[in-house]
Amino acid sequence: MHLRQNFSLKSYNTFGIDVPAEYFTALSDINSLEEIAAIQKQKHILGGGSNILLTKPVKGLVIHNKLKGIKIEKEDDNHVWVRVQSGELWHDFVLYAINKGLGGIENLALIPGTAGASPMQNIGAYGVEAKDTIESVTFWYWNERTFLTYASRECAFEYRDSIFKHHLKDKAFITSVVYKLDKKPKYNTSYGAIEQELESMGVQELSVKAIAYAVMHIRISKLPDPKIIGNAGSFFKNPTIPQKLFITLQSSYPKIPYYKVNDTMVKIPAGWLIEQCGWKGYKTGFTGVHAKQALVLVNYGNAKGSDIWKLSGEILNSVKERFGIELEREVQVW
Numbered sequence: 001m002h003l004r005q006n007f008s009l010k011s012y013n014t015f016g017i018d019v020p021a022e023y024f025t026a027l028s029d030i031n032s033l034e035e036i037a038a039i040q041k042q043k044h045i046l047g048g049g050s051n052i053l054l055t056k057p058v059k060g061l062v063i064h065n066k067l068k069g070i071k072i073e074k075e076d077d078n079h080v081w082v083r084v085q086s087g088e089l090w091h092d093f094v095l096y097a098i099n100k101g102l103g104g105i106e107n108l109a110l111i112p113g114t115a116g117a118s119p120m121q122n123i124g125a126y127g128v129e130a131k132d133t134i135e136s137v138t139f140w141y142w143n144e145r146t147f148l149t150y151a152s153r154e155c156a157f158e159y160r161d162s163i164f165k166h167h168l169k170d171k172a173f174i175t176s177v178v179y180k181l182d183k184k185p186k187y188n189t190s191y192g193a194i195e196q197e198l199e200s201m202g203v204q205e206l207s208v209k210a211i212a213y214a215v216m217h218i219r220i221s222k223l224p225d226p227k228i229i230g231n232a233g234s235f236f237k238n239p240t241i242p243q244k245l246f247i248t249l250q251s252s253y254p255k256i257p258y259y260k261v262n263d264t265m266v267k268i269p270a271g272w273l274i275e276q277c278g279w280k281g282y283k284t285g286f287t288g289v290h291a292k293q294a295l296v297l298v299n300y301g302n303a304k305g306s307d308i309w310k311l312s313g314e315i316l317n318s319v320k321e322r323f324g325i326e327l328e329r330e331v332q333v334w
């Protein structure tokens with residue numbers, strides 16, 4: 001194990017924030033976990049760094065996950081169970097699946113980051129969530145220095161949420177995930193502009209590949225590329241509010257977009273709320289709100305994590321003041 005000290009994380013987070021880790025190591029061999037566990041330092045697991053905001057130098061040991069490998073565990077007439085080591089890039093796994101014609105994750109194409117982070121926050125896009133295909137999650141449990149496997153139902157998956165953000169926060173290093181993919185995919189094209197994009201691509205016959213490419217085209221046209229402008233995708237979650245509050249809001253804002261969660265709760269796009277408060281395209285120093293996507297906070301160059309944190313607080317307050325809705329940050333703050 002190669003341990004570095006005072007190591008810059010600038011190229012290890014998609015916001016491009018330049019803070020050092022007190023200690024840093026890359027993990028490519030699962031057998032090194034025992035050795036790492038013996039280091040008496042607070043441990044932070046880093047995948048692609050696409051869902052974190054670094055607000056200060058990171059005390060303790062940052063472990064950069066480089067565990068690699070994709071392997072079919074078993075299959076039957078309808079499904080294939082694939083074990084993916086957690087340091088694999090999520091999009092590489094999507095490409096693996098679509099090249100084999102296996103369905104289930106094509107709508108999640110081009111989401112940055114590692115497979116290991118996919119259960120952590122139950123990544124989702126275009127009407128599909130990671131939980132829909134996750135069969136089980138295997139993790140190293142620091143407290144007992146042992147591997148445990150949780151079936152999907154034990155992971156408490158919710159919208160951008162799981163047990164790994166709560167009960168198992170800082171206690172589990174997800175080492176591999178088993179996904180159950182479909183040999184006879186059921187396509188989900190009703191969400192967003194997928195159907196429109198498929199049409200403009202001239203797609204005659206649906207396939208997982210065609211859908212993944214449609215999603216990729218849409219994402220490239222809509223979302224800022226972190227290699228050009230630092231960002232972590234959606235900074236806030238879409239809030240779910242009681243139907244009663246929604247009806248009151250709708251009387252003042254008849255055009256408010258919404259999605260009915262159930263008979264009592266309604267989901268509102270956070271981007272719309274932020275835009276109504278006038279933040280879209282806002283810029284102060286090196287930080288700002290993206291001009292095309294109000295949900296995306298950006299680093300235009302040399303922003304500090306604390307600047308982005310401060311701006312996110314101002315946005316939270318203004319949305320709360322105007323709509324009475326408390327937004328929740330989606331990114332993990334370190």
Ligand SMILES: Cc1cc2nc3c(=O)[nH]c(=O)nc-3n(C[C@H](O)[C@H](O)[C@H](O)COP(=O)(O)OP(=O)(O)OC[C@H]3O[C@@H](n4cnc5c(N)ncnc54)[C@H](O)[C@@H]3O)c2cc1C
Nearest residue numbers: 045047048049050051112113114116117123124174232233
């Ligand atoms: C341009 C852009 C677009 C995005 N679009 C989407 C989207 O459509 N949908 C969506 O859901 N997300 C989206 N995201 C957010 C992000 O890509 C996902 O949250 C992704 O899963 C983060 O993976 P990561 O490896 O980069 O995690 P990191 O940022 O490295 O880590 C995030 C958190 O997970 C923990 N973690 C990471 N790996 C492990 C592990 N192996 N075991 C335990 N804990 C771990 C970390 O400690 C940290 O707390 C987007 C981000 C960007 C920059």
